[in-house]
Structures are given as structure tokens and as C-alpha cells.
Amino acid sequence: MAPSTSGIEHSGHPVTASTSLPSLAPVDWAANRARLLGSLPTDGLVILFSGAPAAKSADEDYPYAPNRNFLYVSGLDRPNQVVVLGRRGGAVDGEVAFIEPIDPHAETWTGKMMTPDEARQVSGIEDVRPVAGWRPYVNRLLSSGRWPTVYLDLERRAWAEPPSESLRFAHELADRHPGQALANCYPMLAELRRIKSAAEVDRVRGAVAHTRRGFEAILRHVRPGCYEYELNGHFTGTLLGGGVDIAYGAIVATGVNATVMHYITLRDQVGADDAVLVDAAAQFGYYKADITRTFPAAGRFTAEQSALYDVVWEASQEATAAIRPGLPHAELNRITRRVLAKGMKALGHMRDDSELDQYYFHNVSHYLGLDTHDVGEYRELEPGMVLTIEPGLYLKHRAVGIRIEDDIAVTASGADILSADIPNDRRGMEEWLAACQASRT
Ligand SMILES: [Mn+2]
Numbered sequence: 001m002a003p004s005t006s007g008i009e010h011s012g013h014p015v016t017a018s019t020s021l022p023s024l025a026p027v028d029w030a031a032n033r034a035r036l037l038g039s040l041p042t043d044g045l046v047i048l049f050s051g052a053p054a055a056k057s058a059d060e061d062y063p064y065a066p067n068r069n070f071l072y073v074s075g076l077d078r079p080n081q082v083v084v085l086g087r088r089g090g091a092v093d094g095e096v097a098f099i100e101p102i103d104p105h106a107e108t109w110t111g112k113m114m115t116p117d118e119a120r121q122v123s124g125i126e127d128v129r130p131v132a133g134w135r136p137y138v139n140r141l142l143s144s145g146r147w148p149t150v151y152l153d154l155e156r157r158a159w160a161e162p163p164s165e166s167l168r169f170a171h172e173l174a175d176r177h178p179g180q181a182l183a184n185c186y187p188m189l190a191e192l193r194r195i196k197s198a199a200e201v202d203r204v205r206g207a208v209a210h211t212r213r214g215f216e217a218i219l220r221h222v223r224p225g226c227y228e229y230e231l232n233g234h235f236t237g238t239l240l241g242g243g244v245d246i247a248y249g250a251i252v253a254t255g256v257n258a259t260v261m262h263y264i265t266l267r268d269q270v271g272a273d274d275a276v277l278v279d280a281a282a283q284f285g286y287y288k289a290d291i292t293r294t295f296p297a298a299g300r301f302t303a304e305q306s307a308l309y310d311v312v313w314e315a316s317q318e319a320t321a322a323i324r325p326g327l328p329h330a331e332l333n334r335i336t337r338r339v340l341a342k343g344m345k346a347l348g349h350m351r352d353d354s355e356l357d358q359y360y361f362h363n364v365s366h367y368l369g370l371d372t373h374d375v376g377e378y379r380e381l382e383p384g385m386v387l388t389i390e391p392g393l394y395l396k397h398r399a400v401g402i403r404i405e406d407d408i409a410v411t412a413s414g415a416d417i418l419s420a421d422i423p424n425d426r427r428g429m430e431e432w433l434a435a436c437q438a439s440r441t
Contacts, residue, residue, distance in 0.1 A: 044147050048152075050067055064079050139177075220436045288371070291406070313404060360394070
């Protein structure tokens with residue numbers, strides 16, 4: 001059964017949004033399940049968890065975000081959901097979604113819960129049961145001895161990370177079924193998520209379109225003397241006010257603050273000669289954009305900012321032009337470094353290429369998708385990958401940081417620049433800024 005887009009999918013935007021805005025492309029979650037099961041080395045059960053909100057303080061939780069690997073195989077996005085998938089003879093043999101049963105009392109306090117029918121429609125999984133039943137269900141299957149391996153998403157980014165639901169269950173499983181083979185399906189999920197379907201690419205494209213509107217709100221309101229948090233407010237307000245979620249906490253960094261990679265303080269006042277760097281984006285149906293633009297607070301870049309901007313822009317152009325299937329991902333950074341070093345030497349900021357590390361110290365590209373820094377190993381580019389190109393130069397002693405970040409899908413013949421509608425060259429940026437300021441009411 002094909003997953004529905006009938007407004008049931010709670011993906012962070014109203015399906016009835018303005019017609020000028022993109023509509024939500026339906027992702028075939030069932031196909032993702034089939035691909036995952038097909039990529040497993042042995043038959044068995046895959047058990048994935050949506051997760052639960054983390055406690056913040058007193059009776060308050062942090063905002064809930066569904067586990068992205070769970071979402072990828074189900075489209076489901078509510079807390080305390082579990083999906084159990086069976087693979088036998090290399091093919092799908094049994095799919096069950098366990099969800100919280102409707103609780104009228106809970107609905108009075110926190111709103112409507114997902115019904116079994118909604119879960120079926122979103123996920124394409126026909127067998128939907130109350131979540132309390134998932135352990136007995138798995139126990140029954142494992143007791144039959146017919147499922148050689150249990151696969152869990154045992155992603156672990158840091159040794160000290162708090163244990164995930166999967167890890168806690170791995171311990172339970174070893175206790176209850178000590179002979180049962182256990183394996184980690186995270187590497188297979190990460191491998192699959194590298195390559196996006198057309199619908200997934202369209203969701204990123206939609207996120208980019210919403211992001212553009214957020215940037216326009218910033219460009220309408222920026223002026224010397226305004227505060228970084230005001231600009232963030234205009235960006236966030238435009239997105240949230242349109243029913244669209246933000247992808248990550250925005251970086252709005254004026255002057256020297258733009259040389260801090262993850263500047264999130266956002267308290268400073270924009271100076272008259274400042275270049276303002278904004279790294280901000282929307283997410284659309286859980287797929288994220290990741291866009292950075294740098295613009296002059298007073299409308300025109302200074303001569304020094306202009307020269308640096310053009311070097312960064314040239315790097316972005318050359319790296320983007322190189323994108324094609326088969327190119328080693330690391331080559332993008334080599335191209336970037338070559339262009340940036342050449343430009344910095346020509347401007348007299350550097351004498352030797354080795355000095356570039358003082359002014360450019362991140363990678364030029366990462367995958368983009370359900371996560372901002374999307375998962376998967378970096379190898380040769382393949383059609384269906386979505387990645388960023390984001391060269392930058394950061395001169396603390398000159399109080400200027402410039403980055404240009406675009407989102408690009410790799411196609412069979414080269415690159416589809418998803419953010420092509422957002423001006424990124426120096427003149428285009430100044431003209432866009434002027435047009436936005438002129439439309440200010
Ligand atoms: Mn990025």
C-alpha cells in the first residue's frame with residue numbers, strides 16, 4: 001500500500017499551505033523497509049524504536065523528535081512506537097507497527113493521538129497493535145527459534161552517550177534469550193540513507209523554498225543597529241508562522257561573530273560596516289535544507305569584504321561544477337582549498353598554502369537529508385545523494401567571516417542545484433537585499 005499524503009502525516013507543515021509553496025512529496029516508506037531487509041546479511045527480525053521525549057525539568061520535556069532511522073522505515077513520528085519487521089528467505093515476512101492506544105484523558109491534555117488507521121495509512125503497515133504488546137510478540141517469535149538474528153539500530157556516536165532504547169533492549173534480549181544472535185543494522189540504514197529517492201530530494205527542495213522566504217524576511221529587516229536575535233526572530237517567525245518547522249537553531253553572526261563556527265549566542269548589535277552571516281534553514285516533511293548566506297548590513301559590501309566574498313564564491317562555483325557521479329567526495333574539499341588558497345595569496349593575506357588552515361578549517365560538504373549532517377560513509381558521489389557545498393573564509397583579525405552554502409542533488413549527469421533560486425554571488429546578493437529592503441512596509 002502506498003503511503004498517503006492526506007494531511008495525516010504530521011510532518012511539520014499544513015498540507016493546505018499557500019499554493020505558491022511546494023507540496024509534500026509522498027515518500028515510499030515501504031520501499032525503504034524492503035531495501036533495508038534486502039540489505040541484511042541473514043534472515044531475522046528488525047526492531048526499531050521511535051524514541052520518547054527527553055525530560056527537561058520538573059514536568060517539562062524537551063521537544064520530541066522521532067528517531068530518524070525509525071521514521072525512514074515507517075513514516076511514523078510519534079513517541080513510544082515500535083516497528084518489528086521480519087525477513088525470511090531474503091524477503092519481507094511480517095511487518096507490525098506498535099503504537100500508543102488512544103487515551104481520551106491524555107488527549108484532553110496533549111491533543112489528538114495517532115489512530116491505528118492513521119498509522120496504517122502513513123506507514124503502509126497493515127498490522128497495527130497497541131504498544132504494550134511488542135515484547136510478548138517478539139518473545140513469541142524468538143521462542144520459535146525460526147529467526148536467526150535480531151537486528152537493532154545500535155548507532156553510537158560517543159562512548160559516554162546515554163543508552164538508547166535499542167541498547168537497553170539489547171541487554172534485555174541477552175538476559176531473556178541468551179542464545180539469540182544480535183546484530184547492528186545501523187550501518188545498513190546509514191548506507192541506504194545516503195541515496196535519496198526523487199520524493200526525498202523533492203522534500204529537500206521544498207525545505208529550500210521555505211528557507212528562501214525566511215531569508216527574505218531577514219533581508220527586509222536587516223539594518224545597522226539591529227540585533228542578531230531580531231533577525232533570527234524574523235526568520236523563525238516567518239517559518240513557524242507559516243506552519244513550517246526550522247531545521248536547526250540558526251546561526252546569525254555579525255562581524256567577528258561570523259568567525260565562530262557554531263555561534264548561537266545571537267545577542268550582538270549589527271555594526272554599520274558588518275557583513276552578517278546567516279546559516280539557517282527549514283525542514284519540510286522532516287527533510288532539511290541547510291543554507292548559508294552572507295550579506296552587508298548597510299547594503300554594500302566593503303572593498304575588503306567584496307574581495308573575500310568573490311574568492312569564496314569562486315570556490316563554491318568550482319566545487320559545484322565538479323560534482324558528478326564517481327567523483328571522490330574528498331575531492332570537493334581539495335578543489336575548495338586550492339581556490340581559497342589561490343585567492344587568499346592574491347589578496348596578500350597568505351604567502352603559503354599551508355596558512356589556509358588559519359582561515360578555513362571545516363569541510364566544504366556534508367550529506368543532507370533527515371539529518372542536517374546526514375548519515376552514511378563518504379566515498380564516491382552517486383546519483384541520488386544530496387549534499388551541501390559550503391566554502392568559507394574566516395578572518396578574525398579583520399572581523400569578517402564569509403560562507404556561502406548551497407544544497408545540491410547529485411544526478412546521473414552532474415548536479416541539480418536545489419538552492420539555485422537563492423542568489424549567492426556578490427552582486428546578486430546585494431540586489432536581492434536591495435529588493436527586499438524596498439519591499440519593507
Ligand atoms: Mn552545512
